Amino acid sequence: MIPFTIDGQLVEGREGGNVLEVALDAGIEIPHLCYNESVKPYGACRLCLVEVERHGRSRMTASCTYPVQEGIEVFTMSEKVLRARRMIIELLLAMCPGDKLIQDMAKELGVNQVRFKQEDKDCILCGLCARVCEEVVGAHAIQFAFRGDRREMIAPFQGEAMNCIACGACVVICPVDVIKMKEQGDERTIVRWKRTLKMKQCKVCGNYFAPHFQLEKFKEKAKLPKDFFDVCYTCRS
């Protein structure tokens, strides 16, 4: 384990780990949006900024992508950090004024007014949905498109996400809860990706429990027997 300090407190991190995960494990709260331990750090939201002092030189950096190193001194609440963090949350709030989480975080950081023209977007472009879809699910159904202020998270060509298995991982991971899933009868829809799939009925309880397309993918990937998903998870256990 590699020792270093966060706000003066001695902590230890694993080789190859990042500063944010160590801080969170040690109970030191650093606000963050695009970080989730189930996927690789990305460093997009910039809220988890900290000041790191190394070899006598100090710099501001995102803690989620900063690798644990021996002897570094991390400051999570320095004046510079707070100043930058406040502006970043204000920028996010101006972009997505309706997101409850952003509103709460802004309040917590002491940001009470927005000095920019308000937009009416909902997605904060953290990229967690695409990363979980790629790294954990392996479906690669959605991705960022366009550059700069036109950046958007979309299904290919803004149509239906043809690779989406409607597993709902993106729904769960989205920090601002703007990816909605609907189930009606034998259909499940991931609204944002315009994806509707027919669901399979459990041979025992008769409930619709998961999309056919998803179960076929799982069977193919894990080389499961043909009748493996004839019974739902609940009835099987």
Next chain:
Amino acid sequence: MGRLSSPQELEKYGNEILSARDPNQAFITVCGGTGCHASGCHAVVDAFKKVIQEKAKGNGVGLRVTGCHGFCERGPLVVIYPQKILYQKVKPEDASRIFQETVLKGRILENLVYEHPTTGEKIVAEEDVPFYKKQMRIIFGNNGNIDPTSIEDYIAVGGYRALAKALFSMTPEQVISEVKKANLRGRGGGGFPAGLKWEQCRNAPGDIKYVICNADEGDPGAYMDRSLLEGNPHSVLEGMVIGAYAIGAHEGYVFVRHEYPLAVVNIGIAIQQARESGLLGKDILGSGFDFDVKISRGGGAFVAGESTALMATIEGNVGEPRAKHIHTVISGLWDRPSNLNNVETWANVPLIINQGADWYTQIGTEGSKGTKIFSLVGKVNNTGLVEVPMGITLREIVYDIGGGIPEGKKFKAVQTGGPSGGCIPESLIDLPVDFDRLTEVGSMMGSGGMIVMDESTCMVDVAKYFMNFLKDESCGKCTSCREGTKRMHEILTEISEGRGKPEHIDLLEELGWVTAEASLCALGGTAPNPALSTIKYFRHEYEEHILNKRCPAKVCRALLQYKILSDVCTSCGRCAKACPVEAITGVQKTKKEKGKPFRIDPKKCIQCGMCFESCKFEAIEVQ
């Protein structure tokens, strides 16, 4: 020529080429660079071909289409050898006369010779033209001497001798030590010492290493790298092979944007020729060292020039930068040690190996050695590419080389470093140009863009223009960069359209600070520069826009007021006809009636300027 399998064979081949060429032979070179291409050089080339075929019947008059000479303002350029007579703005119909008079009889055609704009003196020889006189064209100079598609031409001017020297009389460590001693700093903008980078990459663990040439030049108005790759691709390639030898890499990439078609073609030809000549590929020059290069074409995103984004693009991913806490020399392309340098940096390498670090370090300043190629554009008489020793002052570049400001207007500022560089005001015009001094004054070297601005340039408008570029070209990953540049652009637009508020200047500065400090890559890190540097040096212009709703340079349309001077107006009615929104009224004069002066209704006026353009009597005033 077959494969060259030893340095002796290269030398012998070089001598054969030279001895077959008569240095006193009449020779016509036409610049085939992009600038001259745009002004019609290919028609000139065709005309010369026809004339030579008809008149000389192949008896010893050579014609060569070369790379960019740099003096693009005066293109198409033609230089007649052996006297090195420079003809400028040559048209196809001049070809026959040039051939008859100058090539055959040695007579000078006065109308095609460069005329000094102030003294009126006719200057015949290329090297005497003030534009070239203060330059030091050690990297760029050969562009005018060689046909970029001919490896013979490159070998004839001493090409690939540095490679032979490195492979056969230097160890990789010695090559690195020479480049370190020369203190060659990255010409792509970062200014990082190239030798140190090479050493780190050489020492990085791993068998497979990559050498990359960054030819993703994306600054608006900058075309140094383009012209080098188009005009002298072998020099870049030779630098790369030497670098690969020093680092221990066997594979390389040239990442060049697809919008540079001629550069893509010419570097492709150069790679093919070098392979066939045994100067690239397996067992280079019989040394046992293997190295080959592939071309990777970029789609044109500005951010793809950032090293990690560039590597992501070569891998086939979206060009998005990633954190560099582990440097690319350790883990870059496909997570292997990768050494990336810019086109111009690579082109410096053969020179350093050939002439030695001691010679090289005589040029330049304490911290910045050698020369730098700038693309000198904007409100300056001689636009084009200039190569100058580091440490030359901005004044020398703008006035001595650039020939000053056109139409007798007043110099205002020079913007260096591309879109995310800064504007340097007149008070700093005697600043010596090098990496550190430009950074000190809030601008940067960047890849070498240099845009001259005169009194008719509005600095708020300039900041808005560059911020618009940056907000479009940010990859959009970091909130601070994507939203920061967007909001800075929004505020600058408000100011330029008369909706500026006093607190906007502070807000711009705060946004600029966060964008620079919080963003991941150098694009975000430098993106606020256009706004911050103009606020720093031209705050009064911002205040004029915000407080008095006036644009002193009369550029920001929404702030302009058009007025008709009733005592000058002849009531001709031309302006009223030109006005697209019927904002001008009056009584037009007829043969019988005198008419009444016209008036502009400011409420209806959309500040399009049509009336101003149409008035023949200077009766319309802009405020």
